[in-house]
Amino acid sequence: MHGDYAITGRSAATLRGTELARTDDPVEVLVPHEKRLTIANGIAVHRLAHFDSDHEYWQGLPMANAERMALDLVRGQELPTAVARLDAVCRAKAVNASSFAAWLTKSHGHGVVRAREAVKLVDVRSESIPESVVRVLLLKAGVNAEPQHVVRHLGAFVARVDLAVIEARIAVEYEGAWHALREQLEQDRRRLGLLREAGWQVVHVTADQLRRPGEVVDAVRRAIRAHSANWEPS
Numbered sequence: 001m002h003g004d005y006a007i008t009g010r011s012a013a014t015l016r017g018t019e020l021a022r023t024d025d026p027v028e029v030l031v032p033h034e035k036r037l038t039i040a041n042g043i044a045v046h047r048l049a050h051f052d053s054d055h056e057y058w059q060g061l062p063m064a065n066a067e068r069m070a071l072d073l074v075r076g077q078e079l080p081t082a083v084a085r086l087d088a089v090c091r092a093k094a095v096n097a098s099s100f101a102a103w104l105t106k107s108h109g110h111g112v113v114r115a116r117e118a119v120k121l122v123d124v125r126s127e128s129i130p131e132s133v134v135r136v137l138l139l140k141a142g143v144n145a146e147p148q149h150v151v152r153h154l155g156a157f158v159a160r161v162d163l164a165v166i167e168a169r170i171a172v173e174y175e176g177a178w179h180a181l182r183e184q185l186e187q188d189r190r191r192l193g194l195l196r197e198a199g200w201q202v203v204h205v206t207a208d209q210l211r212r213p214g215e216v217v218d219a220v221r222r223a224i225r226a227h228s229a230n231w232e233p234s
Contacts, residue, residue, distance in 0.1 A: 006055035008064035009072035075111030082118040084132035153198035
């Protein structure tokens with residue numbers, strides 16, 4: 001089968017240095033549309049009419065080219081996840097967003113419309129998949145949140161926050177499992193106190209909450225309303 005397939009999607013992204021595939025995920029491969037093969041367990045196949053033009057060799061492995069890999073990353077995904085995956089590979093410089101957008105203008109088929117929508121929202125400042133997902137959820141709800149915003153107070157550095165609704169002084173922070181460690185918890189409490197002293201409110205988002213996107217958006221909207229209610233013109 002060598003020469004008649006190419007690794008793509010999350011499998012290709014992970015091999016290229018962006019860890020998007022878990023150890024129990026199937027290996028994603030491209031094969032020519034006319035190729036007939038027996039599908040083994042642990043293999044997910046994408047069939048492609050123009051196979052020769054969409055693959056290359058990378059470190060001796062047959063691999064989808066950057067644009068085809070990016071398309072396979074977003075096919076079948078909700079917009080927040082699609083953007084998050086593109087953020088990750090673009091941040092790692094495995095994909096160039098502008099080149100991908102140009103490639104998509106000449107592409108057709110399943111997933112292209114979603115990819116065109118997602119590439120417009122790429123922001124490589126987001127540093128994790130959850131941060132990107134939250135950013136897009138808020139953006140689609142009409143809330144612009146800037147990734148990795150540096151908060152300063154009286155000219156001094158306070159913190160760099162995952163997402164910031166700057167005009168309302170609201171920090172949106174994703175909390176992974178590592179935040180439960182005692183040492184990290186103490187650091188987070190100190191950081192939270194400094195942000196509050198600087199006039200910022202913090203909305204915490206957990207992995208469990210991300211399963212209920214509306215809850216995340218509502219929490220940020222409540223914080224914005226609270227800021228508006230307490231704001232006094234100088």
